[in-house]
Amino acid sequence: MSHKKPAVFGSVKRFGRMALIIPLILTLSACGGHIKGVMQPVTLAAEPQGGAVVDMLVATSRRPSDDPATLFSGERSIQPSITDVAVSIPPARASGTVQWPKKLPPNPQTDFTVVRVKPLTTVADGHEWVRRHSRGGHAMVFIHGFNNTYEDSVFRFAQIVHDSGGDVTPVLFTWPSRAKVFDYNYDKESTNYSRTTLERTLKALIEDKNIKDITILAHSMGTWLAMESIRQMAIRDGGLPKKIENVILASPDIDVDVFARQWTELGEHKPNFTIFVSQDDRALALSRYISGDVQRLGQINPAEEPYKTKLEAAGITVVDLTTVKSADSLNHGKFAESPAIVQLIGQRLVTGQTLTDSTIGVGDGITAIVAGTVGTVGKVAATTVAAPVDLVSGNLKTPPKKKPEHIDGTLQAEPALLN
Numbered sequence: 481m482s483h484k485k486p487a488v489f490g491s492v493k494r495f496g497r498m499a500l501i502i503p504l505i506l507t508l509s510a511c512g513g514h515i516k517g518v519m520q521p522v523t524l525a526a527e528p529q530g531g532a533v534v535d536m537l538v539a540t541s542r543r544p545s546d547d548p549a550t551l552f553s554g555e556r557s558i559q560p561s562i563t564d565v566a567v568s569i570p571p572a573r574a575s576g577t578v579q580w581p582k583k584l585p586p587n588p589q590t591d592f593t594v595v596r597v598k599p600l601t602t603v604a605d606g607h608e609w610v611r612r613h614s615r616g617g618h619a620m621v622f623i624h625g626f627n628n629t630y631e632d633s634v635f636r637f638a639q640i641v642h643d644s645g646g647d648v649t650p651v652l653f654t655w656p657s658r659a660k661v662f663d664y665n666y667d668k669e670s671t672n673y674s675r676t677t678l679e680r681t682l683k684a685l686i687e688d689k690n691i692k693d694i695t696i697l698a699h700s701m702g703t704w705l706a707m708e709s710i711r712q713m714a715i716r717d718g719g720l721p722k723k724i725e726n727v728i729l730a731s732p733d734i735d736v737d738v739f740a741r742q743w744t745e746l747g748e749h750k751p752n753f754t755i756f757v758s759q760d761d762r763a764l765a766l767s768r769y770i771s772g773d774v775q776r777l778g779q780i781n782p783a784e785e786p787y788k789t790k791l792e793a794a795g796i797t798v799v800d801l802t803t804v805k806s807a808d809s810l811n812h813g814k815f816a817e818s819p820a821i822v823q824l825i826g827q828r829l830v831t832g833q834t835l836t837d838s839t840i841g842v843g844d845g846i847t848a849i850v851a852g853t854v855g856t857v858g859k860v861a862a863t864t865v866a867a868p869v870d871l872v873s874g875n876l877k878t879p880p881k882k883k884p885e886h887i888d889g890t891l892q893a894e895p896a897l898l899n
Contacts (some may be wrong), residue, residue: 531569538653539653543555548597564597622697626668634654645827649691720749731761732755736776756815
């Protein structure tokens with residue numbers, strides 16, 4: 481006699497999962513409800529007292545919109561563009577926040593305000609911009625995530641640069657996102673489309689004599705683009721150039737299996753890697769559901785074995801932000817919204833400092849697992865929540881007798897490719 485469950489039970493299970501996912505979709509849809517068309521420059525009579533202006537070089541694979549209020553659309557362009565952009569930061573604001581205008585034109589005293597937009601037509605123009613904005617030779621390249629317009633990425637990067645206090649040359653790479661929740665797959669394919677453009681952008685910075693080191697800071701789906709671009713560069717050139725010193729992955733929306741493969745294929749000499757994770761990241765929970773229920777790198781618990789041992793062996797620094805409070809209902813942008821974390825990026829990681837000494841002090845509840853040591857940043861260590869991963873460092877161990885299941889977060893890999 482068959483004891484197979486009726487099909488209705490599968491339907492009930494799927495319905496229950498959808499009941500959990502639908503609120504996340506609605507929350508994501510509600511994000512970005514701010515005013516649009518803020519890229520039209522406003523002439524400042526005088527810089528706001530107590531405020532600041534952030535200059536950035538913006539490279540993009542987006543198609544121009546022919547509208548000065550938006551500059552670029554979410555569609556793809558064969559021809560990349562570079563633009564000199566300056567954003568005025570209002571004097572009175574909470575660190576970690578982006579103060580969008582409530583109406584146009586914006587008020588520089590209270591709002592983030594674009595004060596300069598200048599298209600650059602040649603690579604030489606880009607090198608000249610870098611020469612004039614060189615900050616000790618440290619370049620920071622930011623790559624935004626899913627569901628971002630051109631202006632979203634510009635304002636967020638301006639906030640990060642300002643709040644970090646980092647002495648860096650800011651370079652933004654913005655890829656074609658339609659900024660719509662249901663265009664997740666379009667956005668993902670746009671990152672693939674943009675790999676070579678980002679690689680060429682990085683190579684232009686590597687070749688610039690005014691740049692001595694590069695920090696790549698990528699968020700969410702942008703981490704996939706960052707990893708694929710540097711992996712492509714490493715395969716093409718037989719390794720990565722020394723100028724790429726730091727890679728920071730914030731809330732990485734990457735399948736853990738795929739990250740293991742990407743990591744291995746970077747070659748023997750790798751940059752310093754720092755990963756910001758949070759087990760309560762609701763956006764990554766949705767991504768996991770969409771992507772076949774495989775664990776996302778940004779949701780792992782680095783204090784859980786064998787994650788911890790493998791990450792330490794690989795020399796990858798992982799900072800667990802699970803207990804850090806966020807104004808973001810999705811808990812997906814903690815790295816940018818936490819003043820202490822942004823300053824950690826700008827003032828320590830960019831300059832190659834470690835996270836294991838006693839002077840960090842970025843707050844309670846943050847655990848850093850760093851290249852063979854475990855240092856608690858603050859007072860409370862992370863709790864054990866996530867299921868274990870079998871492989872991150874690329875050193876394959878004897879597989880368990882029980883067949884691993886992707887649903888519990890186990891990471892598989894082919895021995896021939898990872899040994």
